[in-house]
Structures are given as C-alpha cells and as structure tokens.
Amino acid sequence: MQDRQLGKVNTRDPNVVMRLARLGSFHQSRLSFMRVLLRRLKAEAWTFERRLFDIDAVGVGAAVYSATGPERSYSLVAFSNDLPPEKRSDRVIATEWDATFTLFDGVPEVADIERLSKNIPYQESGRVSQSELSVSRANRSARLWDYVVECLASGAQPSPDKIQDVGYLMRTTAVYGSGKLGAADREWTSNREEFLAPFQIEMLTVYLIRAFVMDLVEHMARARAPETAVVLEPRLRRRFGIGNSTGLGMAPFLINHPILLNNWIAAREEALARVRSVQMADASAQSVFRDRLSRAQKNAALWTTTHDIQKQKVSSLVSDLRALSDHVENTGLAGERPWDRLWLWAETALSIEGQEQLVSLLFEPYPELVDGLSDCLAADEVPHMRIDGRMSADRLSTIVRDVYGWALKIDWQDPKAQARVWYVSEEKLEPRLGERDEEDLNDYEQPLGPGRDVARMFADLQKTDAETVAAFLMRHPEHRHAARRAQIVARFPYAEIRDNTIDADMLPIDLLRAKLSYFGAAHFDPRSDRWVRVNMFQNAPFPHELAGAASDDWTLPELDETGR
C-alpha cells in the first residue's frame, strides 16, 4: 500500500449523494455504529459477565449482563415475560412485550433491579432515572422461537435454512436513549470515550440483548427437556441476529439532525475519496476486496423480502455484483488508481444499489484509511443553533439558490408536490404521514419539508427591503426555522436531503434505510412503504467469543468450503 497521496480524488457532490433514492440504497460499512462498537470492545479487551439469570421454566424472570471496559461497567437488565401470542405486536401502540430491557450505568444493586422491575416492563408507562442509559423491548419471532426451543429440547440443531429465513429469535420494537422516559441525557455520557461515536449506547444494548436472547432460548429448551436438551452449535448460534422493526418514528430523525447527518455522510464520502485515491492496490488489499465481494454476493443471495420495490432492488444488486465480479476478473486490480477506475466504471455500469454496495466494499481492505473517520461521526449541534442575524438578506438568498436550487425548481402549486403532511398523532404521540387532500392536517404539520419551507422563505426574501437576516426575521418570524436550517446547510455540505420529503411519491423507507445502514443493519425488508424490518449483529461474535474472533470481519456471511 504505497504512495496513496498523489492527487486526491474529490468527495462526491452533495447533489448526487443527498438524494432519497441513493440514501435509500446505502449498505452497512466499516463506519457503521455496530462495527465501531465491536472494534472498540475487542481492542480494549472488554470483559463480560452474566451476573444474574433468574428465569423460570416458562421464561419469566430477570437477568443481568455486565460489560466492563477500561474505565466503566454497563449492565443490561432484562425482564422476560411469557406473553400470549394475541398480545404480541411490533407496533409502538403495544403495551406488553416478551422481554424488556434497560442499559444500567454501572452494575445494579438488588434495590436497583427491584426499582427497574416496576418500571421497565411498562416501557412508556414507567419512569427511569439518570442511572439508566436506554430503554428497550423485544418480541419473540413466532416463526422461529418455538421451533428452535423444540429442536434443542429434543437434542437436535435447528435447520440452517429455517434460521436463515428469519435470522433472529427476537426483534426489538424500540430502543430509546437520550433522555427518553427520564433516562440519562446523551450529554451526560457524551464525554466518555466509549460513547463518542453515535448510538453506541443503543448498539451496546442490542449487542447484550442478543447474548441474553440466545441464553434464554437454550434455557427454555433445557427447562422443557433437561435429559435431552442441547445448546446451539457455535457457528449456527452466530447466525442469529436481533431483528428490529422500525417505523415512521425514526424517519424524521435525519431531517431533524442536519449536522449529524452531514457528519455521517461526510465521513463516508471522505473514506470513499481516500480509497479512490490509493495509487496501487497491493496483493493483500486485492485479496480482501475479492473475498468481501464474494461474500457480498452470498449476502445478496440470502436477502429475502416480499416488498415489490425491494425485490427489484435486491435483484439489481445481485446482477450488479455479478457484473462487478466479472469486471474485476476481466480487468484485474493492478495498475494505477485501480479503485478509482473501478468506481468510475461502476458509476456507468451499476444501479444505485450496486454503486452504494461498492462504496462499502471499497472500505474493507483499508481499515487504516477508514476506521479513524469514525471519530468524525458525532456532532455537537448546540453551537450551530444560533442564527447569524447579521448575515445580509442577499447572502441568505444566495445560499438558498446554491443549496436549494432543486427546491426552487419545484412547482409547489402542484398538489403532488405537497401531497404529504408529516404530523404527530394525539393517540400515540408518534410521527405519522398523512395525505393533505384527504385529511384536515395542515394545522398540525411538522416542519419536515425543508424544500418547500425554504422556497417559501425565498419568495419573501425576494420582496423584502430588510438588509439583514435579523431584520428579515423580525418581519417574518414564520421563516425562522427555514433560515436557521439554510445557515446550517451552508456550513455543512451534506446536511440537507436534496429531495422533496413531502412529495406524493416520497418513500419513507428510504429515510429509514439510510439511518439503519449507519447503525450497521443488514437485509432491509420493507413491510410497507413506511415500515422496515432489519437484522442487527447477525454473524457477529458473541461477547465471550470477541477476544478470539477476527477483527471486524463479521458482517458479511462466511463462504463455505466450495467458496459459495
């Protein structure tokens, strides 16, 4: 890996990257938060301990799993339930779950567990304290849970194909952090080294949930048939991830956190530019790339979905990866700037889905170029929330023309352009998406259509005689939100999604997938245009296996002896 610095390739244009269709084609990568977490846990030799597992034969009880790093311990406190099937729902409107969890800051005393047992199982109806960092719940997979318990109880291993069909034994339906339900604010822990990258608390919670769930299924098999029960064979065991159902609640996040979004995208684009700038790919880099490409092909082949749009995308991905593999075999990876040449070919030859998969694959051979960028993913948004009122109104207009040119071209009088309304329902306090024509929702509309809002501001900027932004906003306080946003976006090139988020054809699943890909989720399986199911930590080493596992090489499935 020599001479990488000669003439660096530019990062991609935000007008190309920040489109919904492209964001909705992102894949997990070395910068994904799960991978950042497991790299740290391994590098710092964190230790794990099951401190309590007091669960009866039908699965009711409590358990505590602690993780200890160089400076601090964190404990997953789990409450397990025996839920009748008719009460099991993934929707946020559910009131009972198979298991509920919190990540405790430290190691809980008996009194803490007692207090938590009166709150965590009730989720939104309970309260937690600053000692709790997250609150979460999960449901068993009706498709797989009983089957696996039955197999293990009878002394048999479950069928790999059946495991693959579902991929998890439980799926979380919410993982709350950042002060929700009285938990510690993000600011309380954000100076801790282990939580500098985004969503590390939530990822650690899910990682420990996965360990608990696997212990629980083996425990229940043993309880059912102590004489014959076996545990899962370790390689098979790793094939279970934790499912996650995510709905509209997550969709506004990327719009509401423009600086965070910028930092996520900017780190990824910088990593891509760095790899494309590599002068020569050495044998080891070529070999890692070829291995990951084969495994990505296997991963795509295993990706099942019943959603029509996603089926089409997976099918494009499969043929893209075949074309990519053929191209690499035919042209090789020798010569100057092999990755840049490969990328430029991909831009013309592959669908967006395949292009974005290639972005992730290009990172794999280069941990030393990519992994350090995970330090740039976090954002302190507070200092950027102040409006610079001394900016001239003309300058604000120029920013709008530069960054929101796409929005100024939209005919906002066309009902299709404003067909959707983002609002929050009184019933469950959840973000929802309504049809403007069909429901009387305008009074409740959330500011989640930045293109339209900025275009409205621009129209008034054209007419104003105010010289400064401060004077303009005194006359037009209704544009304060849009002005703040435009000023932020002017400083952070990837902060704004450059697409109409209230258009009739907008797909919320694109927003969900973008975010979930940064989490590190795989096998996005939309259940409608506004609800997606994914798998988290599938194939990852368990806590007790982490020290002996290969470094950060778990996300793509392993090939079997035949190379498939």
Place this chain on the structure above:
Amino acid sequence: MTAVWSLNEIQSLAQKAARGAGYDFGLAEDAGQAVRWLLARDLPGADALLTACDVSRRAATEHCPLTVGCAWSDGLFETKDSTPRSVASPLLLVPFLSWTAQRTKTSLCVSWPGAAFALSPDGGVKLRGQTVNPKGAEVRVETAIPEGLIELHEGHRASVDCAIYVALGELAGRTYAPPTEASRQSGAGAGLTDND
C-alpha cells in the same frame, strides 16, 4: 409537588408547548433551547415559558421575551447599555443574552428590580437577587458587571413543578392531530401482520 425530568424531555416539551401556544416553529425551537438552558441551571424556565405563552401577554411582540430574546441573540440590537425595555417573563431573556455574550465576546449584565444576571463570554452565569421570575419587568442590559453575584452551575436534570408540567403538556397537546380512522390506517405497520 415537583418531579425530575431529563433535559431532553424538558426541551422537547417546551418546544412543543411554545408551538402549541401559537409561536412559529423557529421561535418554538429557541424556546425549547432557552427553557433547557434555564432548567439546567435550576432556574424556573418552565414556569417562565408558561407565563410567556399566556395569550394576553403575547399580544404585543415588543414585550414578548422570546421575540426580544431572538432579536438580541440574532444581533438586531446593540448589546451595550440599551434603554430599559418592558418585557414579560424576562427570565426567558437570560439564555438569549448569554448566547449574545458568547457571540460578541462581551460580558453582559441583564437586570430588573430584584435580580441581576452576569453573563460572561465563556458561557458562565452569575446571579444576585431573589426576584428571578417576575411576570414582567423593566429590563436593562449593560456591559458593566456589578459585584457580589453568585455563580450558577450547570446540571443535567430538571426539577419542574408537576402543575406547570401538566399545563405545558396541555399546550404541547395542541400540536398533536386528533386521531381519525385514516390516521390509524396510515401508521407504520397498520393493517399488516407483524406477529411473525
């Protein structure tokens, strides 16, 4: 009776309450940040916001602490030695003036009869006096910092009187759309089997 909340909960509640009371989104965002700032320093920001949201007091924007506060932090006013200004619920002005002090790298003193706050460019806050949350007052902003003020420390939790919390919650509730059959059906996952 008071209860303890996370600062995120309070910021979110305050932002929604301000919006529910009729403020534009941008101002409501500033309201959320201001109330969070005050409660992190154990000042009664939630009470102050409730006063400001009182419709009768919102009639004249020149007396509205959120409008005046935004104008100040935006840089519309000269920071130095301005003439006294009559402002409702003036406690809400204090965070905006702290942000102004930080932006202009100038120490500022905001005072009214019975209370004075010194705001330093590094974000520090000092207080003298007991009348921290009057319904309204003649407010002065000066660059001369008086002696004998006591430093306020920043914390991570918010204590709010439950009645105030409930009242803000009612205002916040105005931002939520009443349920309809259509909204139930358009929720994520509605009408689909998810039990697998």
